[in-house]
Amino acid sequence: MNKNFTLLVSLLSTFLISVAAHSQSWEVYNTNIQLQSHLIYDEIELLSETVKIGKKGNELSLLSNDLRPAVSLIGTEIYQYLEPWILVKGPKGIGAFHEYGQQVLPLEYDKIATYFTMLLASKGNEYWLFERGKNKTTYLGELNEAKITKTGLVIVRKGNEYSMPFSKNPDKTYELLADNEGEFVLAKDSGSYGLINREGDYVLDPIIQTLEHTHGNFFYGFNQDQYLLIEGNDIKSNIRYNSFHKITFENDILLEYIHGKLRRVMEEGGILLDDVGITSVDKIGKDLYNVHFRDEKLGLLGKKGWLVKPMLDVEEIHFGTEGLFPAKSKGAYGFVNSTGTWVIKPQYAETTLFSENIAAYKTSLNWGLINSSGVLIADPTWEEIKPFQKGLAIAKANSQYYLLNSFGSPLNTVGFDDVSRTTDGYFLVEKSGKTGLLDVNGEIIIPIEFDGLRRERKNFIIVQKDGLTGVINDVGEVIIPVAYEKIKVDWTNNQIFTKDRYVPTVIQVLEDPIKRNKKGA
Numbered sequence: 248m249n250k251n252f253t254l255l256v257s258l259l260s261t262f263l264i265s266v267a268a269h270s271q272s273w274e275v276y277n278t279n280i281q282l283q284s285h286l287i288y289d290e291i292e293l294l295s296e297t298v299k300i301g302k303k304g305n306e307l308s309l310l311s312n313d314l315r316p317a318v319s320l321i322g323t324e325i326y327q328y329l330e331p332w333i334l335v336k337g338p339k340g341i342g343a344f345h346e347y348g349q350q351v352l353p354l355e356y357d358k359i360a361t362y363f364t365m366l367l368a369s370k371g372n373e374y375w376l377f378e379r380g381k382n383k384t385t386y387l388g389e390l391n392e393a394k395i396t397k398t399g400l401v402i403v404r405k406g407n408e409y410s411m412p413f414s415k416n417p418d419k420t421y422e423l424l425a426d427n428e429g430e431f432v433l434a435k436d437s438g439s440y441g442l443i444n445r446e447g448d449y450v451l452d453p454i455i456q457t458l459e460h461t462h463g464n465f466f467y468g469f470n471q472d473q474y475l476l477i478e479g480n481d482i483k484s485n486i487r488y489n490s491f492h493k494i495t496f497e498n499d500i501l502l503e504y505i506h507g508k509l510r511r512v513m514e515e516g517g518i519l520l521d522d523v524g525i526t527s528v529d530k531i532g533k534d535l536y537n538v539h540f541r542d543e544k545l546g547l548l549g550k551k552g553w554l555v556k557p558m559l560d561v562e563e564i565h566f567g568t569e570g571l572f573p574a575k576s577k578g579a580y581g582f583v584n585s586t587g588t589w590v591i592k593p594q595y596a597e598t599t600l601f602s603e604n605i606a607a608y609k610t611s612l613n614w615g616l617i618n619s620s621g622v623l624i625a626d627p628t629w630e631e632i633k634p635f636q637k638g639l640a641i642a643k644a645n646s647q648y649y650l651l652n653s654f655g656s657p658l659n660t661v662g663f664d665d666v667s668r669t670t671d672g673y674f675l676v677e678k679s680g681k682t683g684l685l686d687v688n689g690e691i692i693i694p695i696e697f698d699g700l701r702r703e704r705k706n707f708i709i710v711q712k713d714g715l716t717g718v719i720n721d722v723g724e725v726i727i728p729v730a731y732e733k734i735k736v737d738w739t740n741n742q743i744f745t746k747d748r749y750v751p752t753v754i755q756v757l758e759d760p761i762k763r764n765k766k767g768a
Contacts, residue, residue: 271732275314276743280726283742286314291746294328296739298346307335309348318348329361340370343377351377352384362395369393376401376413387412396426398445414447429464431479440468444481451477451484459496465515467496476501476515487516500530512536512548520548535566546587547572558587569601571619582606582621591621602634605653614642616655625655637687641666641674650674650689658689669702684708686721693723709734718743 273286291310292300299310305323308316322335322342331346335354342354343366352359352375356368366377374387387393392404401413402424409424411417423435424443432443434453441453455475458468464479465487474494478485493504494513501513512520512528520538529537534550538557546557547564555564555572563575564583571582571590581593582601597609604619608627615627631643632651639658640651647662665677674685676695683695684702693700699711706720710729717729727734733746 272747274745274747276727276745278738278741278743280743284314291735291744292325293735293737293744294325294333295330295346296737298328298330298333299737300325300333309333309344309346318344320344321350322354331363332359332361332366334359334361341368343368345379351379351382360395362399365395365399365401367393367395367401374403378413385412394426396432396445397428398430400432400443400445400447402426402432411443411447416447425460427460428462429460429479430481431464431466431484433458433460433466442466442477442479442484444479450480450482461496461501461515463515467494467501474503476513476517478516488513488518498530500528500536502528512538514550519550520552531563532566537564553585555583555585556587558583567600569604569619571601571606573598573600580608590619591617599632599634602636603638603653605635605640607632616651624653625651636668637672639687639689641668648676650685671702671705673702675700675702692721693719703736704738707736709736716745 271287271289273288273291275283275286277283286301288301288303290302294300299314300320301308301310301314301316307320307322307325309318309320311317320333320335322337324336326334326336326341328334333344333346335342335344337354340355340357341359342350342356343352343359344350352366352368356370358369360367364379368375368377372389372391374390374393375384376387377384387403390403390405394402396402400411403410403412407422408420409422410420411424421434421436422438423433425433427433430445431450434441434443436453439453440455440458441449442451444450455468455470458466461467466477466479468475468477473489473491475486476488478487490503495502495504501515502509503511503513509525509527510521510523511518512525524541525538526541527539531537536548538546538548540557544557544559545561545564546553547555561574561576561583565573567573567582570584572584573580574583574593576593579593580595580598581589582591582598584590595608596611599607601619605616605624607614608617610627613627614629614632616624616632618624629642629644633641635653638653642649642651642657645662647664648666649657649659649662650666651657663676663678667675669675672687674689676683676685678695681695682697682700683691684693684700686692693708697710697712701709703709707726708719708721710717710719712729715729716731716734717725718727718734719725727743727745731745731747735744736742737744
């Protein structure tokens with residue numbers, strides 16, 4: 248037998264065995280568990296309903312509808328997917344592809360910010376902008392800062408000068424261009440402030456002495472001895488409220504003072520409360536205010552008026568549910584109704600909100616339960632009690648978790664290490680490093696024997712055990728054997744991807760002994 252041929256066979260066998268040790272295979276099933284195809288990839292990433300990525304070795308590919316490599320993504324890993332942009336990382340940096348497969352930026356940037364039709368890329372202090380509509384990348388130069396606003400305006404800063412290089416006036420400079428959560432950019436020009444819309448046009452000319460953003464499209468300003476509340480508009484901004492009396496904006500609260508006395512609680516578009524005798528206002532949540540009066544009354548003010556009318560002998564009133572509001576008096580908590588009447592007298596160190604007519608209360612150490620009439624349901628023996636949902640609550644004692652019914656009794660005599668509620672009311676439970684599943688009534692339907700468990704939907708639970716993955720239904724019947732490395736599901740396209748080791752068949756080539764004897768003759 249030729250020595251070179253023997254060596255070739257040996258090398259080929261070694262190569263195939265090496266490939267077998269590192270290659271992966273994926274089987275694709277429909278949701279009826281019928282095999283559709285067999286794929287050879289190390290990894291498959293399901294980025295969206297239409298965007299799927301396959302990785303083999305150091306090669307990334309955008310996959311076609313039939314899951315074949317359609318476009319090479321050049322890089323070694325997916326850095327981020329921000330529809331419709333796929334950001335890819337390679338040895339030299341980050342680049343970008345459109346989800347249709349077009350490469351729009353090479354893999355050489357430090358950072359890339361995305362907008363629907365644009366990409367802003369940077370390398371050190373140098374910036375570039377790609378515009379999909381023009382299929383063009385523009386070099387912006389060396390800058391101190393550049394950003395795309397939420398409405399698609401490009402703002403850059405060089406030194407102390409701001410500009411909008413892609414607006415109608417690309418060479419115009421500003422003292423300030425400030426983005427915010429709203430749709431209008433706050434601009435300072437020649438010492439005064441104005442507002443700019445998404446087209447780069449002024450909708451409020453720069454004539455305001457001071458102007459700052461409050462919430463949404465609203466701004467608070469001062470000009471020519473008047474305080475102003477302004478709402479941005481695409482064509483012309485509106486002055487929603489103006490006053491010669493002082494308006495302050497501190498601690499996220501707008502207040503108006505008349506003749507030096509606090510008189511009004513303001514909202515962005517005008518007056519929320521006008522009342523004599525207000526001494527102070529505390530914001531306790533979004534559109535929630537504790538309003539204090541000179542006669543020592545306190546009320547809870549909401550977006551549409553009083554949630555709890557001003558009352559005496561109360562220090563705090565918090566947001567409530569089911570018509571009852573936690574309130575504090577002389578250091579203790581109870582519950583008041585909307586008229587400012589105590590329904591449950593202040594006697595607790597702390598309370599939760601009512602849920603299904605049950606609230607938790609805390610003594611100096613532990614938590615118990617009361618109903619909406621203040622009747623005791625459970626003694627304070629719990630370290631923690633979460634809100635009731637569909638008749639059950641999760642409670643903790645001695646670092647173990649239990650399910651409580653509406654009578655305050657635990658359903659499980661042996662505690663769990665952890666319990667979490669799924670979106671459809673089931674319970675994931677953990678014990679000694681293993682996971683199981685309880686139904687909405689707290690009954691065990693999946694034994695606590697799995698390393699991991701995820702309920703994708705009704706009758707489809709992905710489980711892990713001993714390093715392998717499978718699928719079972721709500722009664723523990725096997726849908727896909729626990730025999731795979733990974734399982735991923737694309738419900739939109741009714742596809743289930745299972746990953747397994749791929750071991751190709753190695754065929755050893757041997758020389759025919761008769762031919763060998765003839766050669767030796």
